[in-house]
Amino acid sequence: MTENTKIMGILNVTPDSFYDGGKFGDPGAAIDHAMEMIRHGADIIDVGGESTRPGAEAVSPEEEIARILPVIEATRRKSDVTISIDTSKASVAAAALQAGADIVNDISGLTFDEEMAETAARYNAGVIIMHIRGTPETMQDNPRYDDLLKEILHFLTGQAALAEKRGVKKEKIILDPGIGFGKTLEDNYRILNNIHRIKEPGYPVLIGLSRKSLIGKMIGEDADRLPGTIALNALAVRDGADIIRVHDVAEHSLMLKSLTMLKRVS
Numbered sequence: 001m002t003e004n005t006k007i008m009g010i011l012n013v014t015p016d017s018f019y020d021g022g023k024f025g026d027p028g029a030a031i032d033h034a035m036e037m038i039r040h041g042a043d044i045i046d047v048g049g050e051s052t053r054p055g056a057e058a059v060s061p062e063e064e065i066a067r068i069l070p071v072i073e074a075t076r077r078k079s080d081v082t083i084s085i086d087t088s089k090a091s092v093a094a095a096a097l098q099a100g101a102d103i104v105n106d107i108s109g110l111t112f113d114e115e116m117a118e119t120a121a122r123y124n125a126g127v128i129i130m131h132i133r134g135t136p137e138t139m140q141d142n143p144r145y146d147d148l149l150k151e152i153l154h155f156l157t158g159q160a161a162l163a164e165k166r167g168v169k170k171e172k173i174i175l176d177p178g179i180g181f182g183k184t185l186e187d188n189y190r191i192l193n194n195i196h197r198i199k200e201p202g203y204p205v206l207i208g209l210s211r212k213s214l215i216g217k218m219i220g221e222d223a224d225r226l227p228g229t230i231a232l233n234a235l236a237v238r239d240g241a242d243i244i245r246v247h248d249v250a251e252h253s254l255m256l257k258s259l260t261m262l263k264r265v266s
Helices: 027-039 061-078 090-099 116-122 148-165 185-192 213-219 226-238 249-265
Strands: 006-012 044-048 082-086 103-106 126-130 173-176 243-246
Touching: 006 027, 006 249, 027 044, 027 061, 044 061, 044 103, 061 082, 061 090, 082 090, 090 103, 090 116, 103 116, 116 126, 116 148, 126 148, 148 173, 148 185, 185 213, 185 226, 213 226, 226 243, 226 249, 243 249
Parallel strands: 006 044, 006 243, 044 082, 082 103, 103 126, 126 173
Antiparallel strands: none
16 A cells, blocks of 8 residues: 555546546636545545546636636635646647646647657656546547556656656656547456556556446446446555545545555554
């Protein structure tokens, strides 16, 4: 079990994200939700202005910036919490970092915009490198792998090396195997059973499975996905996840406290 696992609270300021799309499109509502997540124990607030759900269409950098800037600026004024910007566009990342963000969370693993690594390095920002097969529009079109874990690790370590070459400090790089991004149901559970493999290169590992279809497909699409989310995240933490990215911060804070007590008496 990883000591001091961090909770990343999801803040989608989008109309079409798969779980909370439209809930926090108003900047005031988004800022209030950020403050609520911080009170409940979020270590990181991950602000996203473009949906990356399966089948999602891209939005312009200008629209993305208009959505995220008021939220990042206000959150920074109100709190010293770590802020990440969930984007694959270097121009959006630059605007967010100038406004006070600390980390770039790039679902493309630095592949959609060749200027992303240099942008992060210029602002001395952290970088989350995620594995994806295809794009959000195409990623679930029959994804296939010859060796899932080997291919994921090859991509992540290669992109981490690229980031370091372009000036990102090694200690600021985080790896994300990309659960739900170009993966079958079985692929997703295989990743969760092999978090130790993702940790082998020596970088912190983020797991993002909150309320995703790997849970809905197992318990029924209309069922409450929160219990399954907490259960799988607890196993991920036990197996070494350094960061868990979640919609439900309060509940996961309680889960981490429970695991901490188990660790103390083991």
